[in-house]
């Protein structure tokens with residue numbers, strides 16, 4: 316049972332479902348007639364992407380990129396690496412980046428600049444925002460939940476590549492880190 320490792324739940328399954336529905340309705344109005352490319356950032360965004368797009372009721376395409384800056388632990392390495400690029404032509408395209416979390420902001424700043432440099436119009440939706448963690452200046456147009464400066468897991472977010480499959484967002488017990 317993964318639940319025994321959880322100290323507290325910060326965002327419940329129900330809260331995520333309700334908020335994703337609201338965001339989907341807002342994004343439907345924003346992107347109607349624009350055929351956006353909805354771009355999930357692997358791996359953490361997968362559960363949120365799957366929940367969100369059910370509620371985007373207009374034509375859209377989807378693609379994925381993989382970038383990584385956290386290697387196994389709870390601290391950003393400070394260096395963002397592009398591991399897998401998009402497969403789609405993006406010049407002139409409306410792109411909606413779907414992220415699980417903005418923390419230092421380094422991942423999204425890197426991605427936004429890269430895609431804009433290639434001629435895309437980029438907006439961002441994130442499930443979680445941790446404003447106290449910010450090191451570089453970047454914000455999402457749409458945020459699910461603003462959370463305090465704690466390391467969180469679940470609903471796509473990992474510790475050492477584990478806990479991504481929890482259906483909610485929570486904080487691990489201290490003892491898990493010393494295992």
Ligand SMILES: O=P(O)(O)OC[C@H]1O[C@H](OP(=O)(O)OP(=O)(O)O)[C@H](O)[C@@H]1O
Pocket residue numbers: 356357358359360382383384385386391414415416417418419420421422423472473
């Ligand atoms: O704002 P930042 O400090 O840059 O942190 C946010 C990024 O960190 C996590 O990715 P990670 O590099 O751990 O890859 P993952 O999605 O495969 O877990 C998360 O999914 C975001 O992409």
Ligand SMILES: Nc1nc2[nH]cnc2c(=O)[nH]1
Pocket residue numbers: 385416417418419465466467468472473474
């Ligand atoms: N799992 C996880 N990944 C992150 N990447 C940036 N912040 C976090 C966080 O709080 N939890």
